[in-house]
Amino acid sequence: MDPNAARDFDRRNLDWYIDKLVQILVFLGGISAIIFIIGIFVFITKEGIGFILHTMDVKEFFLSPYWEPSDEDAPEYGILALVAGTASVTGLALVVAIPFSLGAAIFVGEFATGKTREFLKVLVELLAAIPSVVWGFIGLTIMNPLIIEIFNVPVGLTVLNAGIILGLMTAPIMTSIAEDALKAVPDRYREAAEAMGATRWQVIFKVVLPAAKNGLLGAVLLGVGRGFGETMAVLMATGHAVNIPTSVFDSVRALTATIAAELGETAVGSDHYQALFTIGIFLFIITFIINLTADLVVRGVRKG
């Protein structure tokens, strides 16, 4: 073979180099998400590590219900009450959101057709877009007096208020993920069932729901993650009192809200400041686990 022929196929001209350069640039873009996630963990750990190594008493941190970081003589850093606050609000929100968003997803995905369906989907998407600070404001100004009046209680900024607000907030998101999960069930499953004489609701309950089980679980998990990490709405609607709730009419304080309310008042590098970052690390790890689990659960169904 003529050796010059091989050289003709050597395409290393300017375009070739540009191509390689772009490939490197988009690769950097591709790994940016990984870099940022690691960066988040590194930087919040850097700010909080001093507290974890020197001041933190692990037992006190997780088991003490007293969060009194500004006490000059004996500051106490116990997040139990804050965890209880977050858990109670998120729990109530799920009780509100799960049945309704599953019901709505089934209606939108399996019953509604054509224009109605499109309209409902757009509406759900718009509801999901309402900013959390607006939800907090609604809790503060609309729900608060409403709860005081209806239940005849002295305070309306309670687990009940924040739970309902958070429920309304997460429901649209859970609805759209759940609807996606229903959509992922192949039509031939439905057709096969209908060919056997099953009615619509039999198809839904005996075929579609079991087949979409993992996707629906993923939707719920993402809802949990969202509720857990929500900040502004729970800051404004919970009443912000460090307290382990005994009823839905108690005021509580959430982990996220504590950071939002106190970070501005602390001196950089102080114990209190580092303790707030430690709560941040805790939140990061919990939501990481929730998201990872949700991803594995959803992916499990795709493989099967």
Place this chain on the structure above:
Amino acid sequence: MFAETSLNARNKKVQGLFRMLFMLMTAMLILPVLIILVTLLVKGGSVLSIDFLFTAPTNGMTAGGIFPALLGTVWLVAVALLISVPIGIAAAIYLNEYAGENWFTRVINLAIINLAGVPSIVHALFGVGAFVIFFGFGTSILAASLTLAIMTLPVVIVATRESLRAVPMAFREACWNMGATRWQTIRRVVLPNAVSGILTGVILEVSRTTGETAPIMFTGAVFFTPFLPQGIFDQTMALSLHLFVVSTQVPGVPEDLPYGVALVLIAMVLIMNSISIAFRMYLRGKKKW
């Protein structure tokens, strides 16, 4: 034909019942929110005026308008977009055009999911630790916008990847067969066919960024400043934070004023979102392949 048996009739009835039940549940989900929106519209509408939009707050934020907050939000969103859109598009190009189906791609996807799932207040902590302190930007528009950009990056990535995926493989193959390099193909064939879909994602990101509060609280947005921002190293007011401030932090605010702020904020977010959705539907309608 077939006579309806009692079983058929019963099944039909049950089905009707379930349909009703699910419809009711959907309504229960949507109605309260609509009622709330109407309340906002009625109460906030009374304060809304051109003056309200274009004057500064006065009397310790108990009167006047929202102009500095509005302008601050525009600054924050614009700078955040400048940062996140190029990175997001690059990431989406990598994922859709270069990456194979392997563990590495899966790690990237997982990182994107987590970036979207990390609580906004943790993003704020990151912003403080990284941009305000470590990189020394101080509390500034730059630090706040960087925080916002990283937080909303998944929105751009996901939307762009979807629109790249919608470009048929045959388009690329035809181009490659003409001897074009990968980048030439992306630049001349893939991107032009995906640009409107990308735009949809960008508008969606504007909407998301506008409403965020927690990530900017400690990184660049302040409760009140008498100065309008002049550059990216200035602090600024922001609409979302302003709503928080006037409804919780300032005593003696007239009852209607926060409703006005909330109405402007929600209107901006929902209008942006609607434009994005309408655009997406229009594109789907006119798709040629």
